[in-house]
Amino acid sequence: xxxxxxxxxxxxxxxxxxxxxxxxxxxxxxxxxxxxxxxxxxxxxxxxxxxxxxxxxxxxxxxxxxxxxxxxxxxxxxxxxxxxxxxxxxxxxxxxxxxxxxxxxxxxxxxxxxxxxxxxxxxxxxxxxxxxxxxxxxxxxxxxxxxxxxxxxxxxxxxxxxxxxxxxxxxxxxxxxxxxxxxxxxxxxxxxxxxxxxxxxxxxxxxxxxxxxxxxxxxxxxxxxxxxxxxxxxxxxxxxxxxxxxxx
Ligand SMILES: [Cu+2]
Numbered sequence: 001x002x003x004x005x006x007x008x009x010x011x012x013x014x015x016x017x018x019x020x021x022x023x024x025x026x027x028x029x030x031x032x033x034x035x036x037x038x039x040x041x042x043x044x045x046x047x048x049x050x051x052x053x054x055x056x057x058x059x060x061x062x063x064x065x066x067x068x069x070x071x072x073x074x075x076x077x078x079x080x081x082x083x084x085x086x087x088x089x090x091x092x093x094x095x096x097x098x099x100x101x102x103x104x105x106x107x108x109x110x111x112x113x114x115x116x117x118x119x120x121x122x123x124x125x126x127x128x129x130x131x132x133x134x135x136x137x138x139x140x141x142x143x144x145x146x147x148x149x150x151x152x153x154x155x156x157x158x159x160x161x162x163x164x165x166x167x168x169x170x171x172x173x174x175x176x177x178x179x180x181x182x183x184x185x186x187x188x189x190x191x192x193x194x195x196x197x198x199x200x201x202x203x204x205x206x207x208x209x210x211x212x213x214x215x216x217x218x219x220x221x222x223x224x225x226x227x228x229x230x231x232x233x234x235x236x237x238x239x240x241x242x243x244x245x246x247x248x
Pocket of ligand 1: 029030107
């Protein structure tokens with residue numbers, strides 16, 4: 001009788017333990033599942049990312065907000081995600097792409113940010129609400145082209161932390177040199193007698209056209225000023241490429 005009672009107590013205790021263990025904080029967060037982020041590729045076994053870390057917890061690349069890493073900078077076994085030369089699978093995308101997050105815990109969300117290099121190409125407010133799972137965002141890639149690393153950041157609303165997810169993409173298949181915001185060539189002044197690339201005044205934007213810095217165009221009835229000299233391409237329409245065209 002005594003034995004049976006003891007056994008019953010032990011059995012009763014087991015389900016409680018089993019329930020508590022998986023709810024531990026280490027496994028509960030989120031990552032970009034589509035297109036397959038670096039961590040998603042680790043979890044799928046596409047690449048060998050080591051015996052721990054993203055292999056089993058693609059959702060745990062966590063760290064303080066404001067970092068520029070893919071790993072979150074907290075756990076050493078996630079640093080493999082920062083290796084740009086690991087041979088990550090690259091996804092071909094257009095000038096706009098859909099990014100899908102999978103959450104294992106739907107934390108109240110401050111916002112989402114998307115970066116290429118130091119340029120923030122996307123922002124989605126979270127309003128401190130719990131997100132749906134999964135959650136998808138359409139991100140305009142800001143006129144960048146070619147092989148790029150999109151860094152997706154999920155900023156949590158009620159902790160100091162964020163979750164980081166890097167996605168290797170090939171945008172458009174156009175020229176490999178993306179427009180950047182680093183050039184600060186001033187607009188040609190009236191005293192300059194340069195005859196090349198004179199800003200067309202008030203023309204309609206067209207592809208395969210050389211535009212000088214300061215040139216103004218209209219597109220869909222809206223006026224824009226050229227931020228830096230370039231030759232236009234389909235896909236680089238003024239509303240798509242903030243690095244090249246400023247709305248006026
Ligand atoms: Cu979490």
